[in-house]
Amino acid sequence: MIPLPANRLLCIALLIMVVPVAASGTAVTRALSTAEPGAGETFTVSLSIEGMALGGVVETLPAGYAFAGTDLPDDRVLVREQKIAFAVMNDTRITYSVRAPASGSGDITGRWEDFIGGTDGAVAASHVAVDGIETAAASGGADPAVREAGSPFAVLAAVAGILLAAYRGGRR
Amino acid sequence: MNRHLLLAVALLLIAATASAAGIPGDADGNGVLDQPEYTAAVLTYLVGEGDLTRTDIQDATWVLARWDGRPLEVTDSSGQTLTLSRPLRRVVTFTGESLETLRSLGFDMEKVVAVDKYSHAKSAFFPGFQEKANVGSIWSPDMERVLTLRPDAVFLYATISTAACDEIQQKLEASSPGTRVFRFDCFKPATYPGEIRAIAAATGCEDRGDEFVGFYESVMDGIRAGTADVPEDGKTRVYFEYWTDYKTFASGSGYNEKLEIAGGYNPFAGESAEYPEVDPEAVIVSNPEVVVKLTGQKLAAGGYAGHDIAALEATRSAILKRPGWTRLAAVADDRVHVVHSDILGGAQHFIGTAYLAKWFYPERFAGLDPNAIHQRYLTEFQGLDFNLASEGAFVYP
Amino acid sequence: MEEIVALREGYSRIRKTRAAFIGGLLVLLVILIGVAVTLGSAGFTVGESYLAILAGLFPGTFTAPEMADVIVWDYRLHRVLFAVAAGFGLAVAGAVMQGILRNPLASPFTLGISSAAATGASVAIVLGAGFVGGEYLIIANAFLFALLASVAIYGMARYRGVSSETMILAGIALMYLFSAVTSLLQYVGTAEELQAVVFWMFGSVGKSTWPKLGIVTLVLACTIPYLVYRAWDLNALAEGDEVAAGLGVPVERSMMVFMMVASLITAVVICFTGTIGFIGLVAPHITRMAIGGDYRTLIPASGLVGAVLLLAADSVGRSILAPQVLPVGIVTAFLGVPFFIYLFMHRRNA
Numbered sequence: 001m002i003p004l005p006a007n008r009l010l011c012i013a014l015l016i017m018v019v020p021v022a023a024s025g026t027a028v029t030r031a032l033s034t035a036e037p038g039a040g041e042t043f044t045v046s047l048s049i050e051g052m053a054l055g056g057v058v059e060t061l062p063a064g065y066a067f068a069g070t071d072l073p074d075d076r077v078l079v080r081e082q083k084i085a086f087a088v089m090n091d092t093r094i095t096y097s098v099r100a101p102a103s104g105s106g107d108i109t110g111r112w113e114d115f116i117g118g119t120d121g122a123v124a125a126s127h128v129a130v131d132g133i134e135t136a137a138a139s140g141g142a143d144p145a146v147r148e149a150g151s152p153f154a155v156l157a158a159v160a161g162i163l164l165a166a167y168r169g170g171r172r
Numbered sequence: 173m174n175r176h177l178l179l180a181v182a183l184l185l186i187a188a189t190a191s192a193a194g195i196p197g198d199a200d201g202n203g204v205l206d207q208p209e210y211t212a213a214v215l216t217y218l219v220g221e222g223d224l225t226r227t228d229i230q231d232a233t234w235v236l237a238r239w240d241g242r243p244l245e246v247t248d249s250s251g252q253t254l255t256l257s258r259p260l261r262r263v264v265t266f267t268g269e270s271l272e273t274l275r276s277l278g279f280d281m282e283k284v285v286a287v288d289k290y291s292h293a294k295s296a297f298f299p300g301f302q303e304k305a306n307v308g309s310i311w312s313p314d315m316e317r318v319l320t321l322r323p324d325a326v327f328l329y330a331t332i333s334t335a336a337c338d339e340i341q342q343k344l345e346a347s348s349p350g351t352r353v354f355r356f357d358c359f360k361p362a363t364y365p366g367e368i369r370a371i372a373a374a375t376g377c378e379d380r381g382d383e384f385v386g387f388y389e390s391v392m393d394g395i396r397a398g399t400a401d402v403p404e405d406g407k408t409r410v411y412f413e414y415w416t417d418y419k420t421f422a423s424g425s426g427y428n429e430k431l432e433i434a435g436g437y438n439p440f441a442g443e444s445a446e447y448p449e450v451d452p453e454a455v456i457v458s459n460p461e462v463v464v465k466l467t468g469q470k471l472a473a474g475g476y477a478g479h480d481i482a483a484l485e486a487t488r489s490a491i492l493k494r495p496g497w498t499r500l501a502a503v504a505d506d507r508v509h510v511v512h513s514d515i516l517g518g519a520q521h522f523i524g525t526a527y528l529a530k531w532f533y534p535e536r537f538a539g540l541d542p543n544a545i546h547q548r549y550l551t552e553f554q555g556l557d558f559n560l561a562s563e564g565a566f567v568y569p
Numbered sequence: 570m571e572e573i574v575a576l577r578e579g580y581s582r583i584r585k586t587r588a589a590f591i592g593g594l595l596v597l598l599v600i601l602i603g604v605a606v607t608l609g610s611a612g613f614t615v616g617e618s619y620l621a622i623l624a625g626l627f628p629g630t631f632t633a634p635e636m637a638d639v640i641v642w643d644y645r646l647h648r649v650l651f652a653v654a655a656g657f658g659l660a661v662a663g664a665v666m667q668g669i670l671r672n673p674l675a676s677p678f679t680l681g682i683s684s685a686a687a688t689g690a691s692v693a694i695v696l697g698a699g700f701v702g703g704e705y706l707i708i709a710n711a712f713l714f715a716l717l718a719s720v721a722i723y724g725m726a727r728y729r730g731v732s733s734e735t736m737i738l739a740g741i742a743l744m745y746l747f748s749a750v751t752s753l754l755q756y757v758g759t760a761e762e763l764q765a766v767v768f769w770m771f772g773s774v775g776k777s778t779w780p781k782l783g784i785v786t787l788v789l790a791c792t793i794p795y796l797v798y799r800a801w802d803l804n805a806l807a808e809g810d811e812v813a814a815g816l817g818v819p820v821e822r823s824m825m826v827f828m829m830v831a832s833l834i835t836a837v838v839i840c841f842t843g844t845i846g847f848i849g850l851v852a853p854h855i856t857r858m859a860i861g862g863d864y865r866t867l868i869p870a871s872g873l874v875g876a877v878l879l880l881a882a883d884s885v886g887r888s889i890l891a892p893q894v895l896p897v898g899i900v901t902a903f904l905g906v907p908f909f910i911y912l913f914m915h916r917r918n919a
Contacts, residue, residue, distance in 0.1 A: 053237070054233045054236070054237055056214050056215075056217070056218045056229075057218075058218045058219065075208055075211050075212070076211050076215070077215070078215035078216070078218070078219055080219040080221075083219050085214075085215045085218035085219045086218075087210075087211040087214040087215055087218075089207075089211075113218075113226070115214075115229055115230045115232075115233035116230075116233055116234075116237065118230060289893075306892065308892065308893060308894075311764065311768060312775075312893060312894055314610050314892045314893075314894075315644055316609045316610045316611035316640050316644060316892075317610045317611065317892060319611065319636050319639065319640055319644075320611045320612065320636055320640070322635075322636070332761055333761060335694075335765060336765075339776075343643075346643065347639045347640075347643050347644075348639070424759065444757075445756070445757060446759040446760060447760065
């Protein structure tokens with residue numbers, strides 16, 4: 001039986017691999033409190049925003065995951081199904097909560113726009129899976145940023161997959 | 173039935189122009205964009221709903237951040253107050269001076285969509301501007317082209333060519349109500365600093381505007397201060413000749429104003445015509461201490477287009493050969509100069525005035541270096557890769 | 570009997586020629602208007618320009634591309650129609666002048682009217698003085714000074730006896746007087762004012778607006794029918810004073826009335842456009858060569874020829890140096906060259 005902490009460490013390692021090269025000036029990065037929430041568990045997502053005084057961020061949650069509140073005032077958040085729009089006004093950190101479904105996995109993707117600088121970009125995807133279990137729909141929705149990270153990551157992803165499968169196999 | 177259609181179309185047009193004219197995102201139309209309206213507009217845009225485009229949101233952000241959510245009021249040199257609900261994105265300049273001033277302020281030249289035909293032709297001073305549209309001149313403007321460019325702002329003169337400028341303004345206000353018509357001269361010493369500040373405010377280049385005004389005023393105020401205590405009868409007598417032989421300036425003209433700022437005394441200033449033609453004998457009788465000859469345009473020598481010092485030298489030699497002139501104080505003391513109108517008229521008049529001051533009072537202005545001022549202007553403010561040592565010909569000697 | 574038949578046939582042939590000429594001119598004019606409306610630097614296709622016209626007339630049913638209806642209706646259409654009206658007026662005035670002065674080289678400007686109008690404009694531009702303030706200062710001055718010239722002609726002719734010779738002499742004297750005053754004003758004025766005067770004197774239809782077009786059309790609508798109605802008197806005058814008197818035409822009064830009407834038409838046109846030369850001289854000539862000198866048809870026909878010529882000249886002026894617009898007065902000045910060469914070549918046969 002492989003202990004949970006090791007699995008989590010692996011996921012964190014994977015996450016670090018996926019951190020995108022920051023765009024010059026503005027950088028928006030995401031961190032999850034956990035990438036493998038339990039069924040129905042609420043976890044927090046932290047967006048770290050650098051170099052953007054007035055702009056916007058749109059987060060798209062994978063299917064089944066639901067928005068569960070944020071620390072930003074109500075008039076600066078708008079939810080449309082799986083999309084959550086945040087109006088950024090001199091914020092360096094936005095935190096919001098997400099409730100995981102009974103099962104399911106996917107990528108949380110995001111786009112940011114700087115209305116003063118006139119630039120925009122993507123927030124690197126964050127993969128999340130309930131109890132660490134990958135569902136078929138999730139693997140189909142691979143985030144392009146993940147693909148761009150290069151072949152070493154693909155190898156690591158394959159290794160991770162094997163380890164996870166082994167873990168599950170071990171659990172039974 | 174037709175009347176109802178007409179009314180509907182009219183209302184639609186009114187609504188369209190009204191919404192286009194106000195601050196983007198100002199939902200209640202009260203002329204102020206407050207934070208709730210802004211955030212609502214941003215959020216609606218982010219989720220892909222609503223009518224506002226990215227440009228609209230960027231403009232709304234500008235208004236909120238720079239103008240505190242309110243429309244900006246700019247007063248131009250003709251005294252009219254213009255209200256801007258959005259930052260300027262498409263500018264047409266009919267005058268080279270306003271174009272030059274915009275460039276000094278660091279305004280994004282990509283936002284200048286069209287220039288007048290004279291600036292269009294100046295490939296040395298405005299390199300790359302030939303790709304922009306050409307809207308003709310103030311006296312024969314290409315109104316169709318101006319209208320199809322849908323400009324936010326059009327720059328015209330305030331105090332000269334007023335009939336022609338008024339006509340262009342009237343036509344624009346009738347056909348294109350969203351276009352703001354700015355009347356700025358940008359070549360008069362008395363009004364230039366105020367104009368720089370007004371244009372800087374309108375274009376959001378306040379910091380650079382302050383810097384440029386500081387530079388300009390250091391030169392001009394330095395000259396004024398340096399000549400302030402010269403007594404009336406102690407002023408240097410100057411004969412300043414226009415392009416044509418024996419044509420000089422009188423007190424109505426801008427060139428005379430700069431001559432007087434530099435502390436010179438023009439014995440012909442009192443003549444009634446703006447460019448009086450004077451009797452050659454009167455010139456000799458007045459015995460000027462300094463003679464300055466204007467070159468440029470008609471004499472087609474010097475300026476930014478070439479490095480033709482020889483042509484300026486030839487002009488000077490021709491003057492020295494005039495009969496009876498060897499007895500003039502100016503010729504005896506070797507104080508005959510040629511200056512190009514590019515640096516004495518227009519937005520660069522402070523450079524030419526600096527040369528005049530240095531020629532009129534060499535000791536007082538020993539520390540003044542007009543060439544350095546000119547080079548700094550070109551390199552730092554105009555952003556031109558132009559080296560005065562090897563290019564251009566503006567003064568001789 | 571055969572002579573009468575031959576005469577009748579000859580006359581009906583002439584009438585058919587005249588009808589064909591006028592009909593052809595009308596068709597040509599319509600075609601030219603259709604072409605001229607599509608010219609301009611805005612880059613619309615021909616279809617878009619016509620769509621803009623329709624959209625202006627029937628706003629519910631047609632929609633034009635953006636800015637097209639503004640440009641076509643506020644910039645092109647009234648300019649084209651103004652060129653038609655101005656050309657018509659100048660040509661008719663020229664025909665009448667040629668009739669009463671019995672000089673085929675007479676034009677609306679022979680009696681010094683254009684010089685007077687130029688002086689009026691210069692006074693307005695340089696001295697800022699005039700009869701009406703505001704934007705109509707120059708226009709009112711030009712108009713009233715032009716009328717002043719014709720009143721002066723009238724006065725001088727009455728003093729010395731009305732005849733074509735006295736009128737021409739008086740006209741030349743006035744022309745020199747007004748030219749001298751204009752030159753003085755140009756010298757005294759600033760460089761700006763000088764430029765404004767020179768531009769005014771080039772002659773252009775660029776300053777037309779719908780109200781101005783309305784004024785000119787109104788004046789033409791009132792005067793042309795009167796001229797055609799009295800055209801028989803002109804025919805008589807053209808034969809000579811004694812012949813005319815013998816036919817019962819009140820010679821002096823008629824000449825004065827015709828002169829004033831022609832001056833009025835000329836004044837109302839050039840106060841808006843500046844001096845446009847050669848239309849009033851060339852158009853009646855061409856018409857006379859085609860359909861003869863009967864003023865009942867010569868007046869409307871030369872009007873049409875003048876309209877075609879001026880519109881064509883303005884269209885050339887707008888296209889030849891595009892996007893720059895060459896003032897129509899400069900283009901028509903070049904018109905004079907082939908015309909006078911033609912006259913020169915063919916004069917020997919007279």
